[in-house]
Amino acid sequence: MGVGWQFGEPAPFADSPSWLKLMVDISSLLASILQQEKSRSLGELSRQAVELCGQLLGEGLILFDDRGEVIYQNEIANELNLYRQLREGIDINKLLQNRKETELLLNNSLPVRFRPFYYDRDYLGGAVFTRRERREVKNGAFEPREQAGLPKVICKNPKLVKAISIARQVALTDSTILLRGESGTGKEMFARIIHENSPRKKGPFIAINCAAIPENLLESELFGYEEGSFTGARRGGKPGKIELAHRGTLFLDEIGDMPPALQAKLLRVLQEKKIERVGGTRPVPIDVRIIAATHRNLEEMIATGQFREDLFYRLSVIPIYIPPLRERPEDIELLLYYYVKKYCILLNKEFKTFTYDALQLLKAYPWPGNIRELENTVEYIVTVDDKEEIGVESLPLPIRRFYPPRSSSERKNMHTGRISREELAELLERFGYSTEGKRELARYLGISLATLYRWLKKYKL
Numbered sequence: 001m002g003v004g005w006q007f008g009e010p011a012p013f014a015d016s017p018s019w020l021k022l023m024v025d026i027s028s029l030l031a032s033i034l035q036q037e038k039s040r041s042l043g044e045l046s047r048q049a050v051e052l053c054g055q056l057l058g059e060g061l062i063l064f065d066d067r068g069e070v071i072y073q074n075e076i077a078n079e080l081n082l083y084r085q086l087r088e089g090i091d092i093n094k095l096l097q098n099r100k101e102t103e104l105l106l107n108n109s110l111p112v113r114f115r116p117f118y119y120d121r122d123y124l125g126g127a128v129f130t131r132r133e134r135r136e137v138k139n140g141a142f143e144p145r146e147q148a149g150l151p152k153v154i155c156k157n158p159k160l161v162k163a164i165s166i167a168r169q170v171a172l173t174d175s176t177i178l179l180r181g182e183s184g185t186g187k188e189m190f191a192r193i194i195h196e197n198s199p200r201k202k203g204p205f206i207a208i209n210c211a212a213i214p215e216n217l218l219e220s221e222l223f224g225y226e227e228g229s230f231t232g233a234r235r236g237g238k239p240g241k242i243e244l245a246h247r248g249t250l251f252l253d254e255i256g257d258m259p260p261a262l263q264a265k266l267l268r269v270l271q272e273k274k275i276e277r278v279g280g281t282r283p284v285p286i287d288v289r290i291i292a293a294t295h296r297n298l299e300e301m302i303a304t305g306q307f308r309e310d311l312f313y314r315l316s317v318i319p320i321y322i323p324p325l326r327e328r329p330e331d332i333e334l335l336l337y338y339y340v341k342k343y344c345i346l347l348n349k350e351f352k353t354f355t356y357d358a359l360q361l362l363k364a365y366p367w368p369g370n371i372r373e374l375e376n377t378v379e380y381i382v383t384v385d386d387k388e389e390i391g392v393e394s395l396p397l398p399i400r401r402f403y404p405p406r407s408s409s410e411r412k413n414m415h416t417g418r419i420s421r422e423e424l425a426e427l428l429e430r431f432g433y434s435t436e437g438k439r440e441l442a443r444y445l446g447i448s449l450a451t452l453y454r455w456l457k458k459y460k461l
């Protein structure tokens with residue numbers, strides 16, 4: 001590598017030694033920039049190669065540098081929470097000092113292997129990966145998601161990406177947040193992300209679903225109680241969820257279902273930052289960050305007197321709306337394959353793909369239960385189906401029976417009986433041959449059951 005200069009005749013100041021020195025200095029500067037560029041692109045190339053190998057490996061992989069710092073971990077290691085398991089199960093530094101290939105079993109029976117890396121005799125770092133045999137990983141080693149830490153957020157929809165970036169920003173503050181969105185859209189997941197990215201992450205994350213607890217118990221669950229405050233009260237009393245969330249985050253799910261008396265009490269906590277247990281006499285100072293969530297229309301509830309306006313404004317200092325899955329069809333395919341991968345690993349099955357038709361149907365389906373429904377659907381398919389490619393026939397009935405709304409001319413064709421035999425056969429397959437399936441199909445086609453039977457007879461179906 002070198003730098004050459006070419007001048008016109010005569011070369012300016014060619015005889016001057018300081019001119020020559022300047023040329024030499026500039027040349028070496030340019031050479032070192034070129035050198036840097038070259039090594040940077042080599043570094044980038046190796047980084048991308050590592051990432052690609054990590055993705056293709058199909059096993060959990062973590063790379064450490066010579067001081068035991070994690071420099072890379074792949075998605076599966078993340079999902080398996082491999083690093084935490086390692087930290088809890090073994091002394092990582094000892095493992096690194098050992099500097100020889102080691103095989104071990106973590107506390108949760110996850111088998112891992114450590115391999116050191118050298119350059120000449122210098123130790124560069126090492127890799128830890130799970131063993132190839134999936135069977136062993138399957139035996140209880142794949143932790144349920146809740147314990148495995150934060151789930152990965154799968155999305156490319158711009159609205160959701162924006163919502164996530166807002167959540168990460170406001171995580172740093174102590175403002176109260178109101179998460180709005182339908183059931184199963186990921187409100188609790190958002191609350192956890194906010195907590196984990198906040199200065200309170202070392203404190204507790206306490207969640208309570210206001211709709212799941214009977215009204216008469218909700219107060220003591222939230223505020224706790226003193227000994228003897230009611231029949232059956234535990235000796236010594238009991239702290240409530242708000243108290244348990246001290247120095248951490250309290251996630252109040254389904255806040256719209258909170259009874260009015262408790263709404264007033266919660267408002268006081270927010271205003272005074274103090275809490276009084278049921279049957280208690282002295283308020284205790286409390287330091288919690290509240291994240292509330294609801295799928296209900298709180299504005300309407302305020303208008304009908306079911307929800308306190310003052311509490312609403314206190315809670316929704318920062319409102320974040322999480323769009324339902326049907327409003328972000330671009331995320332459906334990503335989520336489908338994310339869960340296929342998860343359940344194939346979990347159930348020790350070969351990776352599966354969807355046929356074009358199945359994918360189209362899954363993308364058109366409105367997913368009223370959102371991501372929770374999608375995950376359950378994939379778990380069901382992967383469990384019961386052994387085919388490598390998932391076709392329409394493998395999808396659960398409610399999805400098979402769903403047909404995206406057609407254009408009016410297509411509907412007109414159907415009304416006038418101009419539906420082809422193939423089309424009717426395909427619909428029948430989709431809706432099912434049972435009487436219930438045929439009834440659904442007739443409803444879908446906008447014809448009576450008797451007409452449908454006539455068509456089936458005509459086409460000998």
Ligand SMILES: Nc1ncnc2c1ncn2[C@@H]1O[C@H](COP(=O)(O)OP(=O)(O)OP(=O)(O)O)[C@@H](O)[C@H]1O
Pocket residue numbers: 151152153154155181182183184185186187188189190253295371372375
């Ligand atoms: N973008 C996403 N990527 C991956 N998983 C997601 C995503 N959004 C939600 N999930 C998963 O979907 C499931 C439902 O999410 P979550 O419980 O947070 O929903 P929710 O809105 O709180 O539901 P509900 O109001 O019914 O309690 C969880 O398992 C969550 O991890």
